[in-house]
Amino acid sequence: MSTKKINISESLGKLEDIVNWFKKQEEVDVEEGLKKLKTAVPMLKGLKGRLKEVEVEFEEIKQDLESEEVKESQEENIETKIEDIPF
Numbered sequence: 001m002s003t004k005k006i007n008i009s010e011s012l013g014k015l016e017d018i019v020n021w022f023k024k025q026e027e028v029d030v031e032e033g034l035k036k037l038k039t040a041v042p043m044l045k046g047l048k049g050r051l052k053e054v055e056v057e058f059e060e061i062k063q064d065l066e067s068e069e070v071k072e073s074q075e076e077n078i079e080t081k082i083e084d085i086p087f
Contacts (some may be wrong), residue, residue, distance in 0.1 A: 006050040011043050 018036045022028065 005053075006046045008047065008050060008054070011047050011050075015040055015043055015047075 018040050021036060022033065025033075
């Protein structure tokens with residue numbers, strides 16, 4: 001697989017074109033259909049991998065946000081406790 005990041009929207013558009021080609025055929029040209037499938041399968045595999053990467057990125061962002069929320073909550077608790085100290 002290429003190190004270049006796959007453009008999900010672009011790849012989905014190309015796959016949609018292939019699907020539409022098959023749908024339009026009254027009689028599928030087997031050789032042309034095979035070429036289309038040989039194009040589609042690597043795209044599908046690449047998309048699957050890219051979507052997994054995106055999922056991991058979203059999870060990392062979610063964890064960062066949750067960690068930040070916990071940190072902010074802890075800071076608020078500390079500030080509240082400091083305010084409770086009689087001077």
